[in-house]
Amino acid sequence: MKFIKILLLLIAFALNLQSNSHGLKMSRLNLSPTPNTYELSLQFDVVDLLQAVHAECPEFRSEKTESWNEFLSAYIYDHIDMAINEKPLNYQVTLNSIDSHFIHFTGKTNAFEGAVESISITNDCLISLLHDYSNVVSLSDGEDVRSFRLSKQRPQTKINL
Amino acid sequence: MKRILSISCIFLTTIPLWSQGIIKGTVSNEETQEYLEGVTILNHRSQQHTHTEAKGHFKLPGTSFGDTLSFYSLGFKNQQIVVDADFLTISMSEVMLELDQIIITPNLKTLNTLSAINVELNPVGSSQDILQTVPGLFIGQHAGGGKAEQIFLRGFDIDHGTDIQISADGMPVNMVSHAHGQGYSDLHFLIPETIKNIDFGKGPYYSSSGNFTTAGYVDFQSYDQLYESTIKLDVGSFNTRRAVGMIDLIEGTPKTDAYLATEYLLSDGPFESPQNLDRLNVFGKYITEIQNNTLTLQASTFSSQWNASGQIPMRAVQSGFLSRFGAIDDTEGGTTSRTNLKLDVRSLLNENAFTQSSFYISKYDFELFSNFTFFLNDPENGDQIRQKESRSIMGFNTSYNRYISLGNSKLQLEGGLSLRNDQVRGNELSNTLNRTTTLEQLSLTDINESNVGLYADAKMEHGPWLLDLGVRADHFQFEMINYLTENKSSKATNKSIISPKINVVYCPSTSWQLYAKAGKGFHSNDSRVILNQENSKILPAAFGYDLGGVIQAWDRLYFNAAFWSLYMEQEFVYVGDEGIVETSGRTLRQGVDLGVNYQMLSWLFADLNMNYASPRALDQPEHANHLPLAPTFTSIGGVSAKHTSGFSGSVRYRQIADRPANEDNSIIAKGYFLTSASVRYDQKHWGIGLSADNLFNQKWNETQFATDSRLADETNSTEEIHFTPGTPLFIKLNMQVHF
Numbered sequence: 001m002k003f004i005k006i007l008l009l010l011i012a013f014a015l016n017l018q019s020n021s022h023g024l025k026m027s028r029l030n031l032s033p034t035p036n037t038y039e040l041s042l043q044f045d046v047v048d049l050l051q052a053v054h055a056e057c058p059e060f061r062s063e064k065t066e067s068w069n070e071f072l073s074a075y076i077y078d079h080i081d082m083a084i085n086e087k088p089l090n091y092q093v094t095l096n097s098i099d100s101h102f103i104h105f106t107g108k109t110n111a112f113e114g115a116v117e118s119i120s121i122t123n124d125c126l127i128s129l130l131h132d133y134s135n136v137v138s139l140s141d142g143e144d145v146r147s148f149r150l151s152k153q154r155p156q157t158k159i160n161l
Numbered sequence: 162m163k164r165i166l167s168i169s170c171i172f173l174t175t176i177p178l179w180s181q182g183i184i185k186g187t188v189s190n191e192e193t194q195e196y197l198e199g200v201t202i203l204n205h206r207s208q209q210h211t212h213t214e215a216k217g218h219f220k221l222p223g224t225s226f227g228d229t230l231s232f233y234s235l236g237f238k239n240q241q242i243v244v245d246a247d248f249l250t251i252s253m254s255e256v257m258l259e260l261d262q263i264i265i266t267p268n269l270k271t272l273n274t275l276s277a278i279n280v281e282l283n284p285v286g287s288s289q290d291i292l293q294t295v296p297g298l299f300i301g302q303h304a305g306g307g308k309a310e311q312i313f314l315r316g317f318d319i320d321h322g323t324d325i326q327i328s329a330d331g332m333p334v335n336m337v338s339h340a341h342g343q344g345y346s347d348l349h350f351l352i353p354e355t356i357k358n359i360d361f362g363k364g365p366y367y368s369s370s371g372n373f374t375t376a377g378y379v380d381f382q383s384y385d386q387l388y389e390s391t392i393k394l395d396v397g398s399f400n401t402r403r404a405v406g407m408i409d410l411i412e413g414t415p416k417t418d419a420y421l422a423t424e425y426l427l428s429d430g431p432f433e434s435p436q437n438l439d440r441l442n443v444f445g446k447y448i449t450e451i452q453n454n455t456l457t458l459q460a461s462t463f464s465s466q467w468n469a470s471g472q473i474p475m476r477a478v479q480s481g482f483l484s485r486f487g488a489i490d491d492t493e494g495g496t497t498s499r500t501n502l503k504l505d506v507r508s509l510l511n512e513n514a515f516t517q518s519s520f521y522i523s524k525y526d527f528e529l530f531s532n533f534t535f536f537l538n539d540p541e542n543g544d545q546i547r548q549k550e551s552r553s554i555m556g557f558n559t560s561y562n563r564y565i566s567l568g569n570s571k572l573q574l575e576g577g578l579s580l581r582n583d584q585v586r587g588n589e590l591s592n593t594l595n596r597t598t599t600l601e602q603l604s605l606t607d608i609n610e611s612n613v614g615l616y617a618d619a620k621m622e623h624g625p626w627l628l629d630l631g632v633r634a635d636h637f638q639f640e641m642i643n644y645l646t647e648n649k650s651s652k653a654t655n656k657s658i659i660s661p662k663i664n665v666v667y668c669p670s671t672s673w674q675l676y677a678k679a680g681k682g683f684h685s686n687d688s689r690v691i692l693n694q695e696n697s698k699i700l701p702a703a704f705g706y707d708l709g710g711v712i713q714a715w716d717r718l719y720f721n722a723a724f725w726s727l728y729m730e731q732e733f734v735y736v737g738d739e740g741i742v743e744t745s746g747r748t749l750r751q752g753v754d755l756g757v758n759y760q761m762l763s764w765l766f767a768d769l770n771m772n773y774a775s776p777r778a779l780d781q782p783e784h785a786n787h788l789p790l791a792p793t794f795t796s797i798g799g800v801s802a803k804h805t806s807g808f809s810g811s812v813r814y815r816q817i818a819d820r821p822a823n824e825d826n827s828i829i830a831k832g833y834f835l836t837s838a839s840v841r842y843d844q845k846h847w848g849i850g851l852s853a854d855n856l857f858n859q860k861w862n863e864t865q866f867a868t869d870s871r872l873a874d875e876t877n878s879t880e881e882i883h884f885t886p887g888t889p890l891f892i893k894l895n896m897q898v899h900f
Contacts, residue, residue, distance in 0.1 A: 024587050024607065024644055043648065102648055136602060136645060147645045149591065149602040157600075160541075 042105040069095040186249030260760040267627035267668040282801035297772040303864035303885040305469030306438040309347040316750035316774030318790040322346030326378040340548040350463035365682020368618040368631030375703040397893035401428040419447040434491035440465040457505040468494035472883040495529035518559035556581040570623040609640040629664035656699040672713040701731035717760035746780035769798035787821035794818035810840035822867040833861035861887035
């Protein structure tokens with residue numbers, strides 16, 4: 001009988017292991033080309049981003065949800081820089097949605113002229129605050145998606161097109 | 162090592178319950194008092210036979226006072242006694258190996274007996290060579306000594322383990338959905354000197370073996386106890402240094418013992434860019450008996466780091482740009498580690514039934530840098546890739562065994578359950594530069610994969626016949642989180658498969674047997690393939706059969722032969738350009754295995770093993786239906802000596818024939834024929850040995866791939882053979898002390 005109990009316990013333990021958690025801590029920035037601009041899509045884990053913004057801006061905690069966009073966007077502008085063909089490129093983002101896990105932003109870059117030969121991206125969001133954090137930058141081009149993983153050791157990448 | 166041979170006759174139909182005429186007893190080693198497992202006991206009058214089980218106990222039905230019984234075990238002097246009591250206590254004394262001690266019985270594993278002789282005569286000295294003790298199995302190392310070896314068996318290029326189930330003391334070695342490829346099996350956490358027995362079976366015919374058992378299975382079983390401590394030192398070519406310590410921690414009793422084994426290996430290999438292989442192994446085992454339960458706790462840990470010169474293009478060598486031992490990208494290499502904890506409980510429920518259960522957990526890390534195509538995809542930075550993962554494995558196996566008497570027949574029933582869960586964190590493929598800079602993230606996933614397996618097996622022995630019927634059911638659950646998709650998207654699926662087996666053995670005398678085996682097996686696909694490609698089979702099945710026999714043609718001469726066939730619903734194929742294994746269509750392999758073992762003199766032995774295979778893809782046109790790198794002919798053999806004076810030695814060869822490296826056979830992977838020799842002198846408390854591999858210093862390619870690559874100064878790519886050069890003459894001096 002004891003054997004059966006142990007067996008059932010192990011089966012329950014094994015079944016319990018089937019629910020996976022998000023093991024890696026990372027944000028995601030997606031760039032999709034349109035004529036003369038890039039559309040931007042950003043995604044962070046909610047808790048991680050709020051924690052990071054509060055660490056840099058203590059008054060953030062007392063703010064109402066309606067004013068989050070201002071604080072969170074400012075944090076993103078401080079930590080993400082872009083350049084096309086080695087020339088700095090400004091962009092705008094807006095808080096789009098918040099669900100139980102993720103916070104989403106959408107936006108677009110300013111218009112640029114000429115063919116894009118390279119895109120440089122610096123993204124050090126959260127990596128100074130959270131151990132082993134990384135930021136994935138994905139560049140969509142039709143069906144092809146190229147992804148780059150930025151970290152504390154390598155916060156910047158240059159993508160040659 | 163004598164016990165290795167005594168295991169060879171394992172066939173656990175040993176505790177039948179007869180109502181009358183049963184003789185019981187125990188058999189032990191006269192010198193060490195250790196109980197002997199697998200001793201064959203034959204009643205000359207009734208022709209009934211049995212074998213001792215793990216604790217040396219036996220029961221022989223149909224036996225009366227005055228009957229003559231013979232006791233046989235390889236490495237021990239045969240004994241004949243006349244039954245004069247209903248409980249016999251037998252002590253057997255060790256003698257030199259005699260092939261005529263082999264008794265052929267209705268048993269599925271007679272080939273294991275013959276293979277164990279070769280292991281006894283030619284002890285394995287490195288973890289790479291452990292697998293090659295399986296007849297017909299070849300390996301190839303192509304990444305600096307730290308990566309798992311590439312495996313070839315029965316017309317399969319198994320890559321690193323896609324089609325062979327490998328385990329150590331029942332704990333799985335194959336890694337599902339591994340960063341480097343499905344079924345990746347790194348055996349370097351084993352210390353060869355701790356291996357007591359190698360249990361193997363070719364084909365998908367064994368109910369207790371599940372995932373990956375298509376070409377076959379191999380289980381390495383470690384010693385439960387040491388009877389002396391040993392310190393061993395190896396010094397070899399190419400700055401090879403190896404130290405092994407095996408320490409008997411407590412004064413062993415039949416009930417409790419413990420030992421600790423360590424191995425430390427350093428080697429630069431023959432490459433211009435030293436491989437700096439650095440590996441540390443620690444293994445410990447504790448065994449105790451509590452009433453009718455035997456508890457075994459074992460723990461092991463290993464770590465390894467190395468550099469590699471990779472696979473180099475033939476054109477670079479032929480043009481003089483590189484030497485055979487040079488490198489295009491010498492920043493290849495990696496690190497890996499594995500830590501295991503395992504608890505086994507064997508419980509004797511009554512005279513006719515026992516259970517055996519084990520629980521294990523493993524922590525595993527792996528990071529590998531490779532460059533297969535050099536500058537094909539990225540002319541500026543090169544094509545180096547990183548494959549990385551961190552994994553936890555938890556598993557549980559249990560089986561229930563019962564022996565039943567049915568008149569003159571014996572029935573062994575076995576049922577089992579296994580659970581396994583793999584949690585892989587950060588399974589990564591990325592483009593890197595000089596190992597230090599991640600250029601592009603190609604894949605990044607978490608994987609959670611579970612397997613529940615159930616099996617039932619019944620072996621009925623009646624006169625000269627053995628009928629073995631089995632079935633197993635496996636259920637898999639696959640989950641994956643893809644970090645490179647929106648919202649870290651998660652996918653999941655599950656699948657089950659039923660695998661029936663049937664084996665028949667006809668053994669009319671103790672000198673020959675015929676057998677027929679048939680069964681269905683399977684290998685699971687990689688979670689990333691299953692969940693990303695809708696047309697991929699999740700659990701492609703394999704259907705096979707073997708027809709064969711073993712015959713003792715003369716007192717000390719044995720032949721074995723088998724014709725076999727294996728059909729697979731879906732194949733894994735190595736893609737050289739990507740350095741990955743991907744799935745393809747249906748395949749059919751057919752072949753013949755032949756073996757000879759002969760003892761020429763009391764101290765001189767010869768053996769020969771040849772394997773022919775015809776591997777074909779069924780969904781390809783006839784001119785392009787070859788399976789790249791699949792071996793078509795392999796052979797091993799040699800002459801070995803073991804003299805009572807303490808001298809021993811061998812001269813052996815290993816051959817693999819030329820084989821297709823691509824589908825239309827337009828590129829050939831060149832074969833090799835290598836010779837090795839060794840000589841040893843052993844006394845009770847010390848020993849010394851000298852060995853030479855590749856005795857004639859031949860140029861040979863250990864692994865080869867047809868790959869499309871581009872060098873830095875080339876404008877166009879070239880598809881041709883890329884190879885890892887085999888080790889030239891390698892001399893090793895070995896010293897050991899026992900205390």
